[in-house]
Each structure stands twice: as structure tokens, then as C-alpha cells.
Amino acid sequence: MRQSYSLGPFDLYYYGLFISLGIVAGYLLAKTRLKRFNFASKDLDDFLLVLFPSCLLGARIYHVLSLKSYYRLFPEEILLINRGGLGIFGAIISGLISLAIIAKVKKKPLISVLDLFSLPLLVTQSIARLGNYFNYEVIGPPSQLPWALYLPQENRPVIYLNSAYFHPVFLYESLFCLIFSFFLFILEKKFSNRRGFSFGFYLISYGTIRFFLEFLRFDTWVIGEFKVAQAISLFFIAIGLYLITNGIRKRKLVK
Numbered sequence: 001m002r003q004s005y006s007l008g009p010f011d012l013y014y015y016g017l018f019i020s021l022g023i024v025a026g027y028l029l030a031k032t033r034l035k036r037f038n039f040a041s042k043d044l045d046d047f048l049l050v051l052f053p054s055c056l057l058g059a060r061i062y063h064v065l066s067l068k069s070y071y072r073l074f075p076e077e078i079l080l081i082n083r084g085g086l087g088i089f090g091a092i093i094s095g096l097i098s099l100a101i102i103a104k105v106k107k108k109p110l111i112s113v114l115d116l117f118s119l120p121l122l123v124t125q126s127i128a129r130l131g132n133y134f135n136y137e138v139i140g141p142p143s144q145l146p147w148a149l150y151l152p153q154e155n156r157p158v159i160y161l162n163s164a165y166f167h168p169v170f171l172y173e174s175l176f177c178l179i180f181s182f183f184l185f186i187l188e189k190k191f192s193n194r195r196g197f198s199f200g201f202y203l204i205s206y207g208t209i210r211f212f213l214e215f216l217r218f219d220t221w222v223i224g225e226f227k228v229a230q231a232i233s234l235f236f237i238a239i240g241l242y243l244i245t246n247g248i249r250k251r252k253l254v255k
Contacts, residue, residue, distance in 0.1 A: 018131030026124035058094020062087030066221030126177035132170035140167030140216035180205035203240030
């Protein structure tokens with residue numbers, strides 16, 4: 001499978017293409033939500049100007065830390081993101097930090113900023129995840145299911161060299177993000193006046209997706225016997241539940 005396409009002197013990587021498509025889709029969706037959350041187009045552009053580079057940096061740092069023993073041996077590969085290697089949790093964490101900073105500078109309520117980006121983020125992740133297909137990333141153990149992904153021998157995990165078909169975990173995550181984005185789209189109409197609901201729903205939905213899909217993955221960061229992604233996922237779920245239940249309590253008090 002070709003991972004890139006030559007366009008004159010430039011190489012267009014499919015991995016990067018799908019990330020770009022996801023970002024564009026998220027941006028266009030966010031523009032349709034500006035009025036609902038009381039933001040202007042310039043606010044969105046200012047947010048993204050800071051958000052994009054910080055997310056890219058955070059995603060790469062997370063990935064490098066998860067494979068620090070490898071990058072100690074090959075430090076020249078740290079900047080080669082065209083080969084894959086972006087940790088979504090690093091992007092989310094660095095994105096939250098950058099949004100908190102820019103929201104404070106612009107004197108905008110952070111929770112409204114996070115609500116604005118929650119649905120677009122799920123859509124962006126759904127599209128961007130498909131790029132892992134071209135780098136043979138985010139796969140699970142061998143599988144004989146009809147939709148199992150064939151891997152050439154040179155791209156198979158060392159422990160599964162004699163297996164040819166694997167769980168396409170990237171596809172599972174993409175589909176679940178899309179499903180949860182649909183549910184959030186519907187629920188926002190009912191809870192449109194409850195601040196923090198959208199972001200809380202995002203944290204719960206993505207935290208749940210990653211927590212369970214981590215049981216299929218063998219290529220993620222492990223400290224001791226614990227998967228870092230599962231620990232972060234549980235933290236996300238707890239914060240999401242707090243935001244939603246706290247919003248419900250406040251609504252009852254107002255009534």
C-alpha cells in the first residue's frame with residue numbers, strides 16, 4: 001500500500017491528508033456553532049491559531065514519551081511525524097491548556113469554548129483516525145472477522161509474524177467517535193442551555209471509547225502493568241460525569 005503520493009517535488013502523505021480533512025471538517029462545523037455559544041468568527045480563528053500547533057506538539061511529545069526507549073536510540077526520528085506517531089491524549093491535554101490560556105487572554109468563559117469544540121472534535125477524530133490505515137497503525141490482535149485488516153509481513157507486529165489479519169482498532173474508534181458525535185448533536189438540542197454538557201459528554205464518550213479499545217491494543221504506553229491511556233480515560237470519564245451532574249444540580253437549584 002502506498003503511504004504517500006508524489007505531487008511534483010512534494011510528497012503528499014495520506015496520514016496527514018486525513019488529519020487535515022478532519023481539521024477542516026471540524027473547523028467548518030465549529031463555524032456553524034459560533035452563534036449558539038456567543039462567539040465571533042475571529043474568536044474561532046484566534047483559538048485555532050494557538051490550538052493547532054499546541055495540539056501537534058502535545059501529540060508528538062506524548063508519542064515520543066510512550067516510546068522513549070526507542071527514541072533514545074534513534075533521536076533523529078523524533079521530528080519525522082510523516083511516519084505516524086501522534087498521541088491523541090497528548091493533543092487533547094495540550095489543547096486544553098492552550099484554550100485555557102487564550103480564553104483567559106480574550107476574557108471568554110473557558111467552559112463555553114470547550115462546549116463549542118466538543119462536537120467538532122469528535123468529528124475531527126473520526127475522520128483523522130482513518131489515516132492510521134495507511135501507516136498500519138492502531139491495530140489489535142489477530143482476527144478472522146470479515147472486516148479484519150490484512151497486514152503485509154513487514155508491517156506485522158513481531159509477536160504476530162505468522163498472522164495475516166488483524167482487528168482494525170483505528171476503524172472501531174473512528175466509527176464510535178462518529179456515533180457519539182451523532183448522539184451529541186441530538187442531545188445538544190435538548191440541553192442547549194446547560195453549560196458544560198457538551199464538553200462533559202465528549203469526555204465521557206471518548207474516555208469510554210478509549211478505555212475499552214485499549215484492551216485490544218498492544219502498542220500503547222504502559223507503566224508497570226497499567227496502560228496510561230486507560231488511566232487518562234477514567235479521569236476523563238470522572239470529569240465528564242462531574243460536569244454533567246453539576247449542571248443538572250445547578251438547573252434544579254435555579255428552578
